[in-house]
Amino acid sequence: MAVIFDGKALCQRVKDDVKAKVAEFSAASGRKIKLAVVLVGENPASRVYVKNKIKAAEYVGIESLSFNLPETTQEAEVAELVKSLAEDDGVDAVLVQLPLPEHINEQRILDLIPPEKDVDGFSDINVGKLTLGKPCIAACTPSGIIEILKSAGITLQGKHAVIVGRSNIVGKPVALLLLRENCTVTICHSKTKNLAEICRSADILVAAVGRAGFITGDMIKEGAAVIDVGINRTENGLKGDVEFESAAKKASFITPVPGGVGPMTIAMLMKNAYICAERRNEKNGL
Ligand code: NDP
Numbered sequence: 001m002a003v004i005f006d007g008k009a010l011c012q013r014v015k016d017d018v019k020a021k022v023a024e025f026s027a028a029s030g031r032k033i034k035l036a037v038v039l040v041g042e043n044p045a046s047r048v049y050v051k052n053k054i055k056a057a058e059y060v061g062i063e064s065l066s067f068n069l070p071e072t073t074q075e076a077e078v079a080e081l082v083k084s085l086a087e088d089d090g091v092d093a094v095l096v097q098l099p100l101p102e103h104i105n106e107q108r109i110l111d112l113i114p115p116e117k118d119v120d121g122f123s124d125i126n127v128g129k130l131t132l133g134k135p136c137i138a139a140c141t142p143s144g145i146i147e148i149l150k151s152a153g154i155t156l157q158g159k160h161a162v163i164v165g166r167s168n169i170v171g172k173p174v175a176l177l178l179l180r181e182n183c184t185v186t187i188c189h190s191k192t193k194n195l196a197e198i199c200r201s202a203d204i205l206v207a208a209v210g211r212a213g214f215i216t217g218d219m220i221k222e223g224a225a226v227i228d229v230g231i232n233r234t235e236n237g238l239k240g241d242v243e244f245e246s247a248a249k250k251a252s253f254i255t256p257v258p259g260g261v262g263p264m265t266i267a268m269l270m271k272n273a274y275i276c277a278e279r280r281n282e283k284n285g286l
Helices: 006-028 044-060 077-089 108-109 124-132 142-149 169-180 195-200 244-250 262-281
Strands: 035-042 062-071 092-098 158-163 182-187 204-207 226-227 232-234 238-239
Touching: 006 044, 006 142, 006 262, 035 044, 035 077, 035 238, 044 062, 044 226, 077 092, 077 108, 092 108, 108 232, 124 169, 142 169, 142 226, 142 262, 158 169, 158 195, 169 182, 169 204, 182 195
Parallel strands: 035 062, 035 092, 158 182, 158 204, 204 226
Antiparallel strands: 232 238
């Protein structure tokens, strides 16, 4: 039976560590770190995420500025707001909650955030640096996954990591981070052939598909570490992409949904906001 990851405990440790660093930063600089959060529209899940992010910011001592725009807001108006936050010297980090309404081009908006304020690590520049193996702000969910694996004492070097999903916000960046850790990485997607067979060859299996219970126990190698990124709202509540019962019998380590990768994403966001403020201070020679 697998060890079940305790997301809340690690998340608390990361947040407490960030809280101490934020306090040091504020004492040394005489100012608070500021995180701007832009939400466009009424997506209920996004509202919950934003609320939790603001609550976490409060806990670690980061001031948050919240901007809630109606669903019908035009791209130019969102762009103006993001540009003003980009230029505002008092703002350390800018987060645009995704998804944006369909009439807005997400990447165009994300690329208005300067790399040193790009707390989610989604801008072209941060993604490019991640690809080149340069220091960068890496996306929160993928960085949280690396933190989870390391905290569990799982050796990454030389392991075969299989990622199911190739999105820009989870699949691709987690693949790049695992490659940095010297894993041998395979990325699977909807056109992959022999998916079950490939999954069975994984020492580390990351499921980021967006389909409840998609990965079943028979797709998991005995003793593998299984990271379930999925958040699927079903009539039986929140479910991951992994069928937990059958998977836990095969894996040596597994993250639950809820209470696994989700809380870590928010903790890593706080860590990234602190890194943004630090980098800006260094850049300004402070
Ligand atoms: P996307 O919908 O952007 O990507 C899903 C990926 O899964 C795509 O690459 C798609 O392939 C692949 N896929 C879909 N069907 C299959 C299939 N039958 N076989 C193999 N691959 C398939 O999702 P995200 O990456 O944004 O999110 C994935 C999940 O993670 C969602 O449930 C989301 O809610 C959750 N999530 C959780 C977070 C957290 O903090 N815990 C943060 C972000 C996301 P293709 O590219 O070919 O279409």
